[in-house]
Amino acid sequence: MIGVGKIKQYSNVLDKPLSKGKQEVSLSAFAFLFSELVQYNQTQVDNIAELERRLEDAGYAVGARVLELLCHRDKGNRRETRLLGILSFVHSTVWKVLFGKVADSLEKGTEHEDEYMISEKELLVNRFISIPKDMGTFNCGAFVAGIVRGVLDSAGFPAVVTAHFVPMEGQQRPRTTILIKFAEEFRLPSYEDSVHMTTLHRRNALGDIFEANNCSYQSTTKRSKVRLIYVPGLITCNVYDAQQEHDECVNALQQHGEGW
Amino acid sequence: MAPVAPRSGDAIFASVERVNAELFTLTYGAIVRQLLTDLEEVEEVNKQLDQMGYNIGIRLIDEFLAKSNVARCVDFKETAEVIAKVGFKMFLGVTASVSNWDADGTCCSIVLEDNPLVDFVELPDTCQGLYYCNVLSGVIRGALEMVSMKTEVTWVRDMLRGDDAFELQVKLLKQVPEEYPYKDDE
Secondary structure (H helix, E strand, C coil): CCCCCCCCCCCCHHHCCCCCCCCEEEHHHHHHHHHHHHHHHHHCCCCHHHHHHHHHHHHHHHHHHHHHHHHHHCCCCCCCCCHHHHHHHHHHHHHHHHHCCCCCEEEECCCCCCEEEEEECCCHHHCCCCCCHHHCCCCCCHHHHHHHHHHHHHCCCCEEEEEEEECCCCCCCCEEEEEEEECHHHCCCCCCCCEECCCCEEECCCCCEEECCCCEEECCCCCCEEEEEEECCEEEEEEECCHHHHHHHHHHHHHHHHHC | CCCCCCCCCHHHHHHCCEEEHHHHHHHHHHHHHHHHHHHCCHHHHHHHHHHHHHHHHHHHHHHHHHHHCCCCCCCHHHHHHHHHHHHHHHHHCCCEEEECCCCCCCEEEEEECCCHHHCCCCCCHHHCCCCCCHHHHHHHHHHHHHCCEEEEEEEEECHHHCCCCEEEEEEEEEECCCCCCCCCCC
């Protein structure tokens, strides 16, 4: 038999080679464990909101680690820096690894620009869960919402993430929608191809320094041309070829200077 | 002749629905972290993990009996073998081995060769007294109690504490005779 005898020991968990992530356990084992997580947390709270928050916290811990793990293993130590990139990373890669399938859909909210929704007809954690009537809108998907928030937050995209049941016509069970609402600083006219500046002062890959607080912009490498779009609380920069863009942007910065 | 009990849980494990072990591992990690934050005392965490395991065990045994086709075990020795070879495989996808029997055949060790709970785990200095996998001992205790066996399950070796394997000592305290007729109404 393989594996009989001594298991190789490592003095440090970091020395241990990263597993390929192909190992599996039975769904029941996970369901039992998850049910204990929910039951334990029920004993610690007085209301549904609190319970959801605690489940979300537990999920957050998972999400933060999943991001780190997947970036190391699957993405060669790189992670998504674009908003749509990270969303599709959550919807496809993360979902596939954790739940064995890509999420059913990823949509943009129709009412608000900064809202996105990941929907799942039958969320894995809700498979064996029925919600008693007196618990109202409680959704154990809060755990998954926490995972999503953990991934997004650790990748530099703070968001408020919540799980909701959405009844579906002709289906007995409602589907679960994970609603992602990005934090204030990410409300942008255009999300595409933008590099997000989460801190006021950050060096980008080209060696440029942006200082938003005193509104100065300097390019340490003359060849890089950067366009800045001013949005309250956020700078987006796109790299362009035209020197003109560069000049315009410096002008724009000077004009808006007072407001910053 | 009674059907021969399966000697390995491979076939059952292959037929049940499965999930990625990392989701399981990280979720368990999240639970332990939450307990450590809430309860503060490592001893209390050990107790709570054991209790959670017990709750799982008393429910898990039903699924085990329903899916495994295991016939009634003739003695405790067979029980231990079935737990190690079929039980662990069926739920966690890993196989354990049984050793260190005492003379009466009431106490043995279940040695885990692989343990999906502890991937990515290292105990910090402040948690040295923690039995990280204590949920497992609870599961075994709970499951056996449902089939009329009172047991005591303790950790003998723990790789997170620097040992070379995970070893659980299972001690049969007493076999509770089944009572007829069942008093359903009370």
